[in-house]
Amino acid sequence: MTTLYLGAAALALVISIILFPDQAFQASLQGLSLWWKLVFPALLPFLIITELLRGMGVLHGLGALMEPLLRALLRLPGAGGWVISLGFTAGMPAGAAGVSALRKDGLLTREEGERLLAVSHMSSPVFMIGVVGVGFLGSPAAGLALAIIHYAAALLMAVFHRFGSGRYAPVKKYAGKGWISHSFQAFYEARVRDGRTFGKLLGDAVSSGVQQLFIIGGYIMMFSVLVHALSLTGLPEALASAVSLFGANPGDALSLISALLTGLFEPHLGAYAMAQAAGASQSSFFYALLSMLLAWGGLSTHAQVKSLTVSTDLRYLHFVRSRIHHGSIAFVLTLVSWKPLMSWMSQEQPVLANYGIYGSDWDAGRDSLWPFISPMMLQFGTVILILLVLSVFAAFLFYRGRQRNGPL
Numbered sequence: 001m002t003t004l005y006l007g008a009a010a011l012a013l014v015i016s017i018i019l020f021p022d023q024a025f026q027a028s029l030q031g032l033s034l035w036w037k038l039v040f041p042a043l044l045p046f047l048i049i050t051e052l053l054r055g056m057g058v059l060h061g062l063g064a065l066m067e068p069l070l071r072a073l074l075r076l077p078g079a080g081g082w083v084i085s086l087g088f089t090a091g092m093p094a095g096a097a098g099v100s101a102l103r104k105d106g107l108l109t110r111e112e113g114e115r116l117l118a119v120s121h122m123s124s125p126v127f128m129i130g131v132v133g134v135g136f137l138g139s140p141a142a143g144l145a146l147a148i149i150h151y152a153a154a155l156l157m158a159v160f161h162r163f164g165s166g167r168y169a170p171v172k173k174y175a176g177k178g179w180i181s182h183s184f185q186a187f188y189e190a191r192v193r194d195g196r197t198f199g200k201l202l203g204d205a206v207s208s209g210v211q212q213l214f215i216i217g218g219y220i221m222m223f224s225v226l227v228h229a230l231s232l233t234g235l236p237e238a239l240a241s242a243v244s245l246f247g248a249n250p251g252d253a254l255s256l257i258s259a260l261l262t263g264l265f266e267p268h269l270g271a272y273a274m275a276q277a278a279g280a281s282q283s284s285f286f287y288a289l290l291s292m293l294l295a296w297g298g299l300s301t302h303a304q305v306k307s308l309t310v311s312t313d314l315r316y317l318h319f320v321r322s323r324i325h326h327g328s329i330a331f332v333l334t335l336v337s338w339k340p341l342m343s344w345m346s347q348e349q350p351v352l353a354n355y356g357i358y359g360s361d362w363d364a365g366r367d368s369l370w371p372f373i374s375p376m377m378l379q380f381g382t383v384i385l386i387l388l389v390l391s392v393f394a395a396f397l398f399y400r401g402r403q404r405n406g407p408l
Contacts, residue, residue, distance in 0.1 A: 013222050016229035023232065024225045031224030034268055035217040038131070041373055042124060043216070046090040046380070047097055047209035050082075054101050055194045055201040061187030062384070063107060065180075069391035075162050079107045080116045081387045087120030088151070089380040091127055092267075092297055095120025096305040097212060103312040105190075113314050118322030119158035121305065123150060123267075123294055126376060131268075132294070136275035142287075145341040146334075149291055153330035157322065216304045223266045223300035236261055255280070256289075263293035266300045288334035295326040 017024040053059045063079025070076045079102050087095030099117045102108045108116060125147055133143010196204070230236075239261075240254035255277045263270020270293050278286035302323070306316055 012229070013225055016225055020229055020232055023228055027225045027228035028221045030228075031221035032217070034224070035213075035220045038127070038268065039216060039220065040213055042090050042126070042376065043094050044209055044213060045373055045377060046086055046094050047212060048205045050086065050098055050101060051205035051208050052201060053082075054105070055196055055205070056198075057187040057190030057192075057194065059102075060105075060107070060190035061183045062388075064183035064186040066387055066391045068394040069387060072394055073162075074115070074119070074158050076112055076116055077102075077107055078391070080112070080120075081391070082384070083116055083120045085380055085383040085387065087122045088383055089124060089376055091124030092121050092301045093216070093304040093308055095122070096308040099314070100309045100312055103309075103314065110313050110315075113312065114318040114322075115158070115161045117305070117309070117314060117319055118161060118326070119154055121297060121301075121319075121323070121326075122154055123147075123297075124376070125379070128294070132271050132275060132290075136272050137279050141342060141345040144345055145338065146287070146291055146294065148341065149330055149333045149337065150294055153291075153295060153326055153333055156329050157325050160325070161322070212308060215307050219300055219303045219307070220266070223298070223303075224269065227262050227265050227269055230261060230265070231258065256286075260289070260293070263296065263298060265298055267294065267296075267298035270298060284335055284338040287338050288331045291334040292327040292331040295330040296323050 050059070053062075059079060059082055062082055063077060065078060066081035067078030070078050070080050074080070083095050083098035083102065086098045096117060099108070099113050099120065102116075103110075103113045128147035128150060129140060129143035131143075132146060133140050137143065194201075236254060236258040239257045255273070259270060259273035259277050262273045271290065274286065274290040274293055278290050302316075302319070305319060
């Protein structure tokens with residue numbers, strides 16, 4: 001099915017370029033600008049750091065330190081904390097790259113990898129607040145509300161998937177002193193097993209990160225052309241006419257159908273189109289659809305995830321199921337909580353309130369994430385530190401439980 005899907009997409013791309021050469025060129029430039037200004041600066045530092053720390057064994061040591069928290073909360077190995085932080089900070093598809101690396105090292109089972117991929121495939125706070133909120137909706141509070149709902153839905157989905165996983169027996173050696181010593185042992189063994197010098201490791205990390213980003217850029221350009229060609233076929237107008245038969249306003253129906261079709265394929269362009277429809281209507285229903293599209297992620301990022309995990313045994317259908325779950329939960333949460341959230345945050349001004357994209361051509365205003373590399377790195381470090389502190393607390397509770405109740 002994956003081969004059939006990719007083959008059909010490639011055929012549609014070729015036909016689109018032949019039928020609409022000028023529009024295809026402009027659409028590809030739009031995708032290239034989107035990749036360079038938003039995706040490249042958001043992902044490159046984290047891809048390089050992940051590969052470096054993986055080769056040095058730091059990832060394995062941190063994973064052992066986070067084991068008590070992640071096992072108790074989500075029934076995932078501690079190394080998953082790194083991937084969740086990566087997905088939360090850098091956004092999709094950074095989590096897929098981290099999951100692929102951990103699966104190759106044998107730190108995840110296939111079932112754990114699929115659940116970790118589901119919870120780590122998120123939009124970054126910079127994109128949610130700065131791009132969607134300020135740039136697309138003209139409201140920092142709206143971006144913050146969408147971000148809160150987005151991450152709450154992801155956490156609920158992860159907890160829901162946790163109860164469908166197999167039973168987990170607590171690892172006794174992670175309690176007390178044994179837990180700390182195990183993290184150092186995991187760090188040392190992974191470093192010895194890798195064996196590369198720092199120079200070799202750095203070169204491999206940069207090469208791997210850039211190669212992955214070029215693949216991602218190719219997918220973004222391809223889907224930008226497909227989305228633009230789809231708008232020229234008359235399909236959105238035909239669907240809007242069918243919807244208007246049920247009493248909907250033809251103009252509102254066309255904008256809604258166009259946004260949904262665009263978001264089905266490409267998340268950034270789809271978020272822009274749906275944000276325009278939501279801003280014009282001010283209806284909670286349109287914001288719920290926007291939240292659903294952000295959780296779905298678009299077939300463009302689905303293809304990117306597949307390319308990053310192609311060397312593993314992770315199943316794409318499980319990933320699609322998780323996107324449907326995340327989108328459904330986000331849709332319901334937005335419908336229920338949008339107005340109370342907006343009322344509560346009407347006076348809030350997020351730190352990203354001065355950043356935004358003001359047009360769909362991606363060239364107007366301050367439309368690059370390059371200046372935000374340092375804040376994102378600081379945010380990433382903060383998330384890791386919080387997870388470590390919570391894990392220490394979880395290990396302490398487990399150790400006290402063992403002392404009180406005796407050996408398990």
